[in-house]
Amino acid sequence: MWDWQYAKSILPKLLEVIPTTLAATFAGFIIACLLGLPIALAKRSSSKWISFPVIAVTEFIRSTPLLIQLFVLVFVLPQSLGIILSPFLAGILGMGIHYSTYLSEVYRSGIDAIPKGQWEASIALNFSKTRTWTRIVLPQSIPPTIPVMGNYLIVMFKETPTLSAITVVELLMTAKVVGSASFKYVEAFTLVGVIFFLLSYPSALLVRALERRMKRRERRGLAR
Amino acid sequence: MEWLSLDLLPPLLTGLKTTLLLTFYSIIVALCCAFLAGIGRLSRSPILRGIITAYVEIFRGTSLLVQLFWIYFALPMLLDIRLSAMTAAVLALGLNYGAYGSEVVRSSILAVPKGQIEASIALNMTPYQRMRRIVLPQAWAMMLPGFGNLQIELLKGTSLVYLITLMDVTYQGITLRSYDISRTPAIFAWLLILYFIVAYALTLIIRLAERKATAGRG
Numbered sequence: 001m002w003d004w005q006y007a008k009s010i011l012p013k014l015l016e017v018i019p020t021t022l023a024a025t026f027a028g029f030i031i032a033c034l035l036g037l038p039i040a041l042a043k044r045s046s047s048k049w050i051s052f053p054v055i056a057v058t059e060f061i062r063s064t065p066l067l068i069q070l071f072v073l074v075f076v077l078p079q080s081l082g083i084i085l086s087p088f089l090a091g092i093l094g095m096g097i098h099y100s101t102y103l104s105e106v107y108r109s110g111i112d113a114i115p116k117g118q119w120e121a122s123i124a125l126n127f128s129k130t131r132t133w134t135r136i137v138l139p140q141s142i143p144p145t146i147p148v149m150g151n152y153l154i155v156m157f158k159e160t161p162t163l164s165a166i167t168v169v170e171l172l173m174t175a176k177v178v179g180s181a182s183f184k185y186v187e188a189f190t191l192v193g194v195i196f197f198l199l200s201y202p203s204a205l206l207v208r209a210l211e212r213r214m215k216r217r218e219r220r221g222l223a224r
Numbered sequence: 225m226e227w228l229s230l231d232l233l234p235p236l237l238t239g240l241k242t243t244l245l246l247t248f249y250s251i252i253v254a255l256c257c258a259f260l261a262g263i264g265r266l267s268r269s270p271i272l273r274g275i276i277t278a279y280v281e282i283f284r285g286t287s288l289l290v291q292l293f294w295i296y297f298a299l300p301m302l303l304d305i306r307l308s309a310m311t312a313a314v315l316a317l318g319l320n321y322g323a324y325g326s327e328v329v330r331s332s333i334l335a336v337p338k339g340q341i342e343a344s345i346a347l348n349m350t351p352y353q354r355m356r357r358i359v360l361p362q363a364w365a366m367m368l369p370g371f372g373n374l375q376i377e378l379l380k381g382t383s384l385v386y387l388i389t390l391m392d393v394t395y396q397g398i399t400l401r402s403y404d405i406s407r408t409p410a411i412f413a414w415l416l417i418l419y420f421i422v423a424y425a426l427t428l429i430i431r432l433a434e435r436k437a438t439a440g441r442g
Contacts, residue, residue, distance in 0.1 A: 001302050063376060063423035064416045065383035068394065072416070075401070076409045161289040165387060172290055185297040193294055197285040204285065 007187040010178050014171060014191055018199075021170040024092055025157040031096025032156070033149070036103030043108055058101040067162055070094040074166045091163040099156055106148050110141035147214055150207040154200050171195060232400060232407070232414055239396030240418055246310065246382050246392065247422070250317035251375060257322020262329025263355075276326075283323035289384050292316040296388045309390040313382070321378045328370035332363040365437040372430035376423050383419070393418055 042054040061069070073090040077083045085093065114137055122132040164173035171192045179188040264276045283291065296312040299305075307315075336359050344354040386394040397415045401408050 001304075060416070060420055063380075064419040065380040065394075067383040067386075068397075068412060068415050068419065071398075072412050076412050079406075080409050158287040161287045162384065164289075172287070172293065176293075179297070184301075185293075186301050189290065189294045189298045193286045193290050196287055196290060197282060201281060201285040 001186060002190075003184065003187060006182070006184055007191060010188055011191060013178055014174055014188070014195060017169060017171055017174045018195065020088075020168075021157070021160050024088065024095070024160050024163060024168065024170060025153070027092040028095035028099065028156050029153050031092060032099035032103050032152070035096060035100035036107055039100060039104035040107035040111065043104060044111065058104060061098060061101045066094060066098045066159065067165055069098060070162065070166050087163070087166050087168045090166055091160075091168045095156055095159060095163075099152060102152060103149065106145050106152070107141070110145040111137060113144070114141055144214055144218070147207050147211040150203070150210060154203050154207065157200055157203075158196065228410055228413055232410060235400055236393055236396050236411075236414055236418060239391060239393035240422075242390065243379075243382050243392040243394075244422065246313055246317070246385065246390070247379050247426075249314045250321070250378055250382070253314055253318025254321040254325055254374070254378065255371075257319060258325025258329050261322060261326035262333065265326065265330050266333060279319075280323045280326055283320050288316065288320050288381050289387070291320055292384055292388060309385065309388050312388060313385040313390055317378055317381055320381070321374050324377075325371065325374055328367050328374070329363070332366040332370075333359055335366055336362045361437075365434070368430055368434045368437060372427060372434075375426050375430065379419070379423055379426060 039054060039058060042050050043058070045051045045054075070090060073085060073094050074087065077085065077090075118136055118140070119132070122136045127136065160168075160170050161172035163170055164176065167173070175185075175188040175192045179185040261276045261280055264272055265280070267273060292313065295316045296307065296309065299312075300307050340358055340362065341354065344358045349357065382392060383394045385392050386398065389395070393415060397411045400411050
């Protein structure tokens with residue numbers, strides 16, 4: 001049932017849309033990274049008026065499907081606010097907002113891991129609040145979280161097929177179109193699976209190696 | 225809130241029934257896969273380990289939606305069988321989240337203190353007894369938080385089955401929208417609320433299980 005000739009003929013069409021899929025992944029990731037930090041800071045805020053609503057909203061976003069959130073951006077926004085987004089823009093915005101709630105937790109755990117002495121030392125040195133954050137806290141809390149961030153980048157890459165539901169032309173959408181033209185779905189969907197695996201598995205191995213290195217460095221730091 | 229009208233609820237609730245059923249079946253399949261793969265990956269046989277590692281890495285390395293489409297559209301053509309949308313969805317969700325869950329199972333079993341295993345060997349327990357009486361009860365308590373997160377992810381994943389025309393709550397929402405486009409905001413607001421309620425209920429169930437698993441232990 002597997003037709004090599006046919007598989008070879010549709011491969012170029014699939015390879016052609018890989019840049020779109022990657023662009024959506026990276027654009028979504030950048031939005032998530034940028035949005036995640038203020039959310040993390042708001043969650044840690046000492047004022048309940050700030051932290052509580054932010055925690056409630058992020059929990060809500062995390063517990064509901066990305067697909068529905070994408071539909072909200074595409075169908076509800078134009079109707080209730082008159083904002084019309086292109087499918088691609090809605091897709092990266094939706095993914096970005098959804099995963100910013102996950103990344104905010106990553107940032108938060110990084111910030112919480114900073115030893116208390118570091119805060120006290122910066123107070124003792126009469127550092128301003130901005131200086132404490134930009135010079136002491138953030139430079140120490142972001143690097144250890146890089147492997148976890150890498151994991152989320154891969155997770156977002158694997159989430160891009162969901163964007164086909166709002167007609168973003170990425171890998172799965174192309175496979176659907178190609179497959180429906182000939183009623184040969186086996187080759188098209190299998191190739192998409194293989195492409196996803198070939199791109200995500202080496203990245204996952206890389207992230208795992210990075211994670212091991214970070215752990216080793218941490219242990220060395222403790223021994224010192 | 226007038227626009228969040230209640231007459232939308234009955235059709236959505238019929239769809240929610242399918243979503244809940246699908247979630248329930250998928251969680252059971254995922255749990256079975258997670259335990260079989262998680263324990264099997266610790267086996268001494270390199271062949272068994274290789275097969276299980278391939279399963280876990282393939283399902284973790286590709287997209288859930290691609291797997292769903294592959295199982296629903298490609299697999300029946302390849303094997304010349306017919307799968308219902310429900311079967312395909314349960315298979316895809318169960319195998320996918322089972323692969324993630326197997327890592328939770330494996331790491332929790334490895335986290336049981338070595339002394340516990342040595343003690344059970346010293347007590348002349350068989351490997352089966354050791355697993356059932358000593359290792360798994362302790363590992364189970366450690367697995368629950370990980371399973372809780374996966375459960376929520378699985379619930380969110382069920383929304384994708386609308387794309388293979390299974391009539392879940394998302395499908396009902398889209399259908400309602402096609403009758404009256406002006407009610408789009410209300411329909412999607414209801415969908416988000418319903419998913420959130422189910423997710424919250426699942427969280428409560430896991431919390432209850434956690435309390436039960438750690439009862440009587442320091």
